[in-house]
Amino acid sequence: MTTLKKVAEYAGVSTSTVSRVIAGKPYVKEETRRRVLQAVQELSYSPNILAKSLKEGRTNTIALMIPSIQNQMFPIVTRGVEDTARKYGYTVILCNTDENIEVEKEYIRKLQDRWIDGFIVGSMLPASDHIRKLKADGFPVVLTSRYYGDPIDAVIIDNHRAAYDAVSYLIKTGHEKIAIAVGRRQLSLYQQRLEGYLDALKDHGLPVDESLIMHETHGTNSFYGLTQKLLDNLIPDAIFATSDPKAIVVIRAIKDRGLRIPEDISVIGIDDIEMSALIEPPLTTVSQPLYKIGALAAKKLIALIEHKNKSKDPPAPVVDVLETELIIRKSTARRK
Amino acid sequence: MTTLKKVAEYAGVSTSTVSRVIAGKPYVKEETRRRVLQAVQELSYSPNILAKSLKEGRTNTIALMIPSIQNQMFPIVTRGVEDTARKYGYTVILCNTDENIEVEKEYIRKLQDRWIDGFIVGSMLPASDHIRKLKADGFPVVLTSRYYGDPIDAVIIDNHRAAYDAVSYLIKTGHEKIAIAVGRRQLSLYQQRLEGYLDALKDHGLPVDESLIMHETHGTNSFYGLTQKLLDNLIPDAIFATSDPKAIVVIRAIKDRGLRIPEDISVIGIDDIEMSALIEPPLTTVSQPLYKIGALAAKKLIALIEHKNKSKDPPAPVVDVLETELIIRKSTARRK
DNA sequence: GTGAAAGCGCTAACAT
């Protein structure tokens, strides 16, 4: 283990001089600098970040909290975060919370003790008061995807509008009996998507049929059974899934029932994950810029962190709403 | 910020006593212990892990290096790693290398400076000498998936056998013209899977037809074009994809050609990722225990780390070969 | 320009 001290001895200077050279600070004679650099080279010294962090009170590490990396939305978001973090010299710690608020809390506690510089939270629940406390305690926090109106920076999409666009498209292409697969109601993003669906129906003069509304019971896969049950009673013109993973399960259920997509039933989703274009039929969906969401969240968080280092008050939170786009593929077709 | 010292003053004892109590060490009078715990409570003290790490020379952090979390194999492996790490009190840093050896090197350097306790490497390339050096320098390292016979702990599957099983199954169910989609040759796991294919053919008296062998050119998606080109010349009985993501692309290409699966062409893969059961038709594949691979790798790595703390010599590396299993679904059908 | 020395918060001999 080569330390600063050894380099100093080797170069015949003091540790503070070496420190200055390493940090690229001024007020070092050119010749001295050269000698130190030489020593660094020859001893192949590299600084101990831990000691540096202890001294400086920051670790250049951020945490990314998500429900689960197995949800296909998150690998892309994660790449956005990680690529950006790396670009700025930060490392990221990945935390899967499984929607379990206790796991989330435990992570927060542990990471605070580690002096994590900031948090990107994609797993926020209405009850996640520990996240709010984090922010209130002055920790840099950026929310993604899930946002409940708190005074915290966030990167989201307009969920109501994405759903409204999807359902309007179905209506305009002649669908009338439109079912919906809604995710957990406690997540406002699903609540908003449900409302987008309801409003689209209303605005186009279509009635709301409660029996066409499927509510998630226990995970995404529950839509397999729910769809089967729905089909026992009636065949809708279309099913709007409030996320692509749900759409994929819905499609599986429809096919296992011997029905064709889009001939018998159209299916539309929201997300545009990688698989959406690859499944059969390729899924019509409203894309959200997942990579960009991650990248922007990371960028904002890092800005917050650097700002904090200059010890000003935290700036007023800003919520970025990114654009979504309807991607028409083969899982929907004109009716009548 | 509450520190040990403040707790000590508050409780009217020395810092070492507080340290002892926190660490649960013996030789502390029951009443003193209670008083300290009380102080810890009231000041809501929690230790600074950074300082502790600096002192102890270990960080309870491990790095997981993978090609990309966007490759659908890795979210599952990652969950295995992370769940296990958390259970043992470790945090994991996620590193996507994009198969870029420079990125890998940069990560290693950065993480060494951070005093990462150990590495799980799922991105090993034949040229990854920096990983070998890591191990040689005494760092705990565990390899997953990719293994080139180095004296390093590893968790892998028998690739030759997995491929052999897949192809043998095709042959036994009447397929003769069997094409193969082979991943990058420089990765021995694909080389081995190719050999498994070749040997299965040989053992069953089938000829090898070079024109049936598709080699990956630039990423998984290149198999879309390769498959199309293959189908221009001939329609094989089956296509063996050396991984499920490749199988999914191959299926897309076949369908876009207007051919049916399995009626016209059977398709078989290796992996059994979550999507494999959901696509149309559900994919016949040889499953590998991805979660278990991650979990076992983490467990082994942690054992290595704890062993190292007792400062014995590192134990001889052991390579664990986990079982694979043929999962028959709907993408293959009996011929003739 | 450069060096001495204090201290970030903790642990672990060593003393008592």
Added chain:
DNA sequence: ATGTTAGCGCTTTCAC
């Protein structure tokens, strides 16, 4: 059973 003290490796005043 408890306290004193010397670092872990680094940065940063403050002198010179």
